[in-house]
Amino acid sequence: MLVQELELETTLALDEINLADPDFWLRDDFHGALALLRTERPISWHEHPASGKGFWALLDYDDIAEVDKDWEAFSSKYGVRVYNDAGTKVRPGTGALIELDPPYHTVNRKRVSKAFMPRQVGQMEGYVREQARRLVSELSDGQEIDFVNDLAAVLPFEIISDLVGIDPVDRPRLLELSNIGRSEHELDYLDRPEVQQQAVLDLREYGVNLAAKRLLDPKEDLISELAKVQVDGKQISKEELGGYFGLMISAGSGTTRAALSHGMLAFSQFPEQRRLFMTDPVGFERTMAEEVIRWATPLKHQGRVLTEDIVFKGVPMKKGQKIGMWFIASNRDPRIFPDPFKFDITREVNPHQSFGAGGPHFCMGAHIARREIWMLLQELFARFPNTHVISAPVRERSLQSNGFKSMQVRIAR
């Protein structure tokens, strides 16, 4: 088989399933393991093999929705990843929107969110389509590309860079930095964590310098808006500004890159879906994009930290413990998504949790992401309907990012 077949059964016993182990996510049967865990133990405790620190894992759709909405008990202030640096210390570069609770979250999100609202994004459609068309026009029949880095990474990054106001000259370096910055569990960087940490700092420093320039000379872009953000009634600090910048860049690029890559793979693995899509690409736009986003689940989980001792669904949990909402499991719940392992672009009702589960942090970039997905894949298959994956994608080694590092694709008419 040229493309991966994911095993829906698992060879793991229930007690062997450890979501904290980065290598669990590289198994071919991880979906089978998640389905078993979700059915038998929808709330379970997992520990990082190296540090022994752990977290609660929620795999049930309704439990996740409840926790996402209950920001008072399950705070975002102490970090939103269940990585091995568990605890209540705020990691460097945080304080950005994703790590605020109401009321500061609400006030600050409002300040930056206008450009991402449905009407405003609708007005960007022409521009997004132009970018997608331009990228596809540079391809030629028979060409072999790394879909992830040559196509999927480029469109979202260009668009968020335009929105944020980044000089085109600086973009290649920032893309590189944001890639390295997300690679905490990658084997390339395991023995050189300073490289990864430096990339995060460099990205942040760029953001801080850009913000300083815009403070003196504001333009019509997101960074100028972000520079005016206040936290606790005070001018936002450099650390926080840098965190915002990093957040916009990584939220605006890595996730959509993952979605596009999974979408390309799905249309290769399910050619009847691609044929269906091409019978009415405009008619299927919205449902296709939603199914790609469910299928891809670009963030396997988002984390929270307990602010008090509670008993949740009969499970006693303690203040300070981390808890992960595992969308990667809930998005395959047959109770919510009939035939969940079928990639089906005709799903009319598709209440996936890839953009979050209805709490205050629901994805701000969702409308842009949807358009990028439907326009790039539409433009690609319109010109090159037989484009297909030619070698199995290399998965990222991550507890959170559900993307691919590379995937070879042949462009074909």
Place this chain on the structure above:
Amino acid sequence: MPNVTFIDAAGKSKVIDCAVGTSLMRSAQLNGVTGIYAECSGQKMCATCHVYVAEEFLHTLPAISEDENDMLDSTASDRQHNSRLSCAIIIQPEHENLVVQLPEFQR
């Protein structure tokens, strides 16, 4: 309990039974009305629970808050004089036989 009719953009209608004190948005979700997304679950932050309220019921609705007003300027489908967020409408007895039109797009 008030009956409310939702008419979608294609003209198809669905009548649901609502509980006084719940929002129109939540009532729609509980009764399987498609076309209300409510991505923010009723926090007036997402503009995806947009409805057009029938003329004769406009006077039964609370005043539009600043937050709601901002959202109504951000909806996917055009804002009209009878545009409201369904999460901002709490069902009362006077909403018996309320009719609302769903917009073509929420996002």
